[in-house]
Amino acid sequence: YxxxxxxxxxxxxxxxxxxxxxxxxxxxxxxxxxxxxxxxxxxxxxxxxxxxxxxxxxxxxxxxxxxxxxxxxxxxxxxxxxxxxxxxxxxxxxxxxxxxxxxxxxxxxxxxxLETGASNTGIQSNDYAIYRYAHVLLMRAEALWRTDNGSAEALVLVNQIRNRAGLDALGTLTEDDLFWEFEKELAMENHTRTILIRFGKFLDPWFQKEQRDESRLLFPIPENQLQANTNLVQNPGY
Structure with missing residues (x-):
């Protein structure tokens, strides 16, 4: 854990x-x-x-x-x-x-x-997806929607994901619809942070997390990298 x-x-x-x-x-x-x-x-x-x-x-x-x-x-x-x-x-x-x-x-x-016969140590050799085809479809849908929020192809791609999940097709595609399809389809796949940033929600407060300032959109540059390259300037807020 x-x-x-x-x-x-x-x-x-x-x-x-x-x-x-x-x-x-x-x-x-x-x-x-x-x-x-x-x-x-x-x-x-x-x-x-x-x-x-x-x-x-x-x-x-x-x-x-x-x-x-x-x-x-x-x-x-x-x-x-x-x-x-x-x-x-x-x-x-x-x-x-x-x-x-x-x-x-x-x-x-x-x-x-879970791997058959796995112990409770959490050490397993079963497969874990890094990128899936559904993710590729959603990325294309997002790119199309951000270019034209009335994109028919973006709607078709999102509905392809929803159809596989057993859900009715959407008639239109809003930013909130697109966000939640990303969240639900890619849950627990280590993409949530970047999704929240792209949709402007990462700084919002939620369970046991307060509102944060924009400095948290970037990670700090590691200290050893700053020392190795004096031309680097630490990101704001760190």
Missing amino acids: PAGTSWGGVSIQEDFYNAFEQDDKRKGMFFIGQQYTLDAGPAWSEEFGFYYQNPKDEFKLSDCSEDVDRFVGVLDQLPPEAADCNVDIVPGYWFTNDNRTGYENGARYAKWE
Whole structure:
């Protein structure tokens, strides 16, 4: 896990999870709902299984009476989809106490298939995409749209991506439409920073991030490079 992240992994912000339409196949890259232990239901491998405390009969698919205490008396405060007894991992942050809250809050990211037999060290040799064909289509669509925001070809390219995701075609293409197709299609592929900068959103405040000044659009020049080349001038703000 990234530095500062506790056991249980990185969870997805609720507003991003909810940005996906219900029928969007890309929503399948998140773990959501009830999970299982190795001896209580589906799991990846003997070494790398889902964790669930005290699984019930029938793999915890029905009677949830034993869960009342773990929901700390706030079932009536949850949105309808979260109050379902079958839910364990929920997309938002609705639990108020209980030492397992951090394990249950927030959908988990699982875009890339885990290597069969992988250990929990996080060291795997499975493939990871750097650039995909869908990214190429979106880059072309953006270039066309920024040249002509009424570009018919840009709309066709974006709808090609949406069609593969099981979504209806757009009739027109706005900057916000284009931005969200980038965000949803390329989520967790290490392109978010540059996408946010191009669409003028990188400096905006969001969860646990304050508004920043324009100096943060550039990285600092490393100190050793400044020392090696006296003609270099450090970027503003550093």
